[in-house]
Amino acid sequence: MKALVYTGTMESEIRDVPEPVAGADDSIVDLACCGICGSDMHAWHGHDARRVPPLVLGHEAVGHVIAGPDKGKRVAINPLMTCGSCPACVVGATHLCPSRELIGMRVPGAFAEQVAIKTSNLTVLPDHLGFAQAALAEPLACAVHTVRLAMRSATKAPGESRLVVLGGGAIGLLCAQVARHFGYADLWIAEINPLRRDMLEKASGARAYDPLSETPDDKPVDIIIDAVGAAVTRKTASALVTPGGVIVHIGLQDNNDGLDARRITLQEIIFQGSYCYSEQDFADSLSLLADGVVTGEGWVEMRPLAEGAKSFVDIHEAAAPPKIILDTDL
Ligand SMILES: [Zn+2]
Ligand SMILES: [Zn+2]
Secondary structure, three states: OEEEEEEEOOEEEEEEOOOOOOOOOEEEEEEEEEEOOHHHHHHHOOOOOOOOOOEEOOOEEEEEEEEOOOOOOEEEEOOEEOOOOOHHHHOOOHHHOOOOEEEOOOEOOOOEOEEEEEHHHEEEOOOOOOHHHHOOHHHHHHHHHHHHHHHHHOOOOHHHOEEEEEOOOHHHHHHHHHHHHOOOOEEEEEOOOHHHHHHHHHHHOOEEEOOOOOOOOOOOEEEEEEOOOOHHHHHHHHHHEEEEEEEEEOOOOOOOOOOOHHHHHHOOOEEEEOOOOOHHHHHHHHHHHHOOOOOOOOOEEEEEHHHHHHHHHHHHOOOOOOEEEEEOOO
């Protein structure tokens, strides 16, 4: 079968690869589409030691089951594989399983015609939910998880809080859409790309601002979601959040610097990491898509898998919308 293979730093190409073989409890999914994630970009830049080329990346995937109990059905893939029996898995915190694994990390991912995955990782889609929308389930689940973590730590009700998202990529935008749905009306997104700010306001209802020239400082910022995760955004978050406020860190651009541990200590700021999602977050994400609460309208572009290699370059050169979804239906 054909697949887009990450072949080395900043390189990928369409290659013929072996068809997946179903293990015990696996299904085979004939993929319809798969979104390009920031973490795929991170790997393509050669910054993820876990993703070693040659490797088929991609984990934001949907398709038809062609082998397995759900044969013939349209499904979304939860790409997070967990043991199911450790203390974290038993309480539903599957994303904290010590043996967690994603497709497209050490096992082949979904920028391909087919993928093998445990049947328990599949959710049958409602008929009215199109593949392109359903492919947002995985990044949206990350956003649902992130906003829930913020709400768990926050001391004020959503309607009385100001929430600022740093970074208007797909995750930042989805976090803003989810936050709005959960009742945060005083909502801001910091985005340095002027071409994106208009689109962000339309898609999320948040106020998009340029963090290089503006600060939302007329009122305290209760929650900051750092959807970039760079030294500069951690520095901004550390300075901007109100005493007793919450920073949720989901971006992973770089690992070091920026956090003001002294201010975090003296002002009792809560710093919370966010990684993936629970099974419940993933199920709720699909409901938000099925109910039309979150859509990719105005910020998602579909491209054929054949344009996958070029799409990575376009995203790298900031010549792409926040989300490109590759149509893998060859
Ligand atoms: Zn992702
Ligand atoms: Zn486990």
